[in-house]
Amino acid sequence: MINPSQFYQHPLMNYVLLGRELWMEVLQMVVKVAILTGFGINCDRETAAVFEMVGAESERIHVNRFVNGEKKLSDFHIMAVPGGFSFGDHLGSGRLMGNRLRFGMREQVREFIQNGGLAIGICNGFQVLVKMGLLPGDDEISLTQTASLALNDSGHYEDRWVTLEFDTNSHCVWTKGIERIRVPVRHGEGKFVTTDPNLLDHWAANGQIVVKYVDPNDPYPSSSDELLKYPLSPNASMRNIAGVCDPTGRVFGLMPHPEANHSTWLGATWTRELKPTEHGEGEGLALFRNAVDYVEKKPKKKMTPPRKFYYGIICTFISLIIFNLGNASGDLDYFFSAWILSLIIFTVGLIVEYNHLRRHKAHRLKIGEVPFKENIFTFITLIGFGLVIFCLLLITVIFTGNFDIIGH
Incomplete structure (x- = not known):
């Protein structure tokens, strides 16, 4: 026997x-992030990396794979549109990529947001989300463009560090608990504008104007609608706007690069502020952790x-x-x-x-x-x-x- x-x-x-x-995938439900790539997007790897740092599983996917049906946005919890120079910024930064998403992924994106998905656009990604109409957006997710990102008032590309201050009363899930951070900007068209001043009041009252440029020497809180001098505001955005969210608070975009300050040693002043043994998380990582934490705490399907x-x-x-x-x-x-x-x-x-x-x-x-x-x-x-x-x-x-x- x-x-x-x-x-x-x-x-x-x-x-x-x-x-x-399989148990870990099904029961633990790892937060999955779709990092859009292709057509000149070039910050996809670092964007994927920061999500991995806070416990998510990120996958870099060419936009055409969603458009052609090879991939489904519904299989992910978060969509990230990184920075870069999509389509070479022809016809305006983010214009062509915005149209690609607006018309090629229209229903996917709408259903994704309606079903509780999160999205972030960084720099060129912010321009994409604004020009496709997802930001600042509306309750119907009509994808109607109501704002834009215009040429910087300086007339040239800006590559410098800025200080951002967040609206702690905003319902934006990405910015919960964050007051100020220092991150770099890298853009030539970052001036947030709209043709309807009344919309600015509406967005402000609705908690959608989430983050503004501020003077780092002013005590917190100091954000103001009065235009800051250059280069404190690197682009002369209306009301010093650096980023906005949609009415749900789950879609967020900003011109600066929080993923570029994921560790203290990436900060512009760490050698003056920290000892060599004091390295840790950078100021920009909290945004991504907030998003992942939000998904993990949602009731599981x-x-x-x-x-x-x-x-x-x-x-x-x-x-x-x-x-x-x-x-x-x-x-x-x-x-x-x-x-x-x-x-x-x-x-x-x-x-x-x-x-x-x-x-x-x-x-x-x-x-x-x-x-x-x-x-x-x-x-x-x-x-x-x-x-x-x-x-x-x-x-x-x-x-x-x-x-x-x-x-x-």
């Missing part, structure tokens, strides 16, 4: 790591494993049943034949499941980030498979009447 301890040599044990990662997950599980069960029958037979030749057959079937299920996990990037372990949680999910997976093996063994014993297997 085959010793039940040999079950531990079954290829099922190789399935544990994959099972652990019931997630159903994909169909291909069941293919893998079915193959596993079949392989275990055959393996149990071979074990219970007591015939060594029959046992080895059953073992080989179960191995083949199980391998098919393993390949199917691995391909699914690879497609969803769940096979990439982030060593050292959440070891406790990973160990918990590994333990749960081991216990789950152990129970399955025990139940199948018990069923086999009952149906075959071979109760001696337990004693061996």
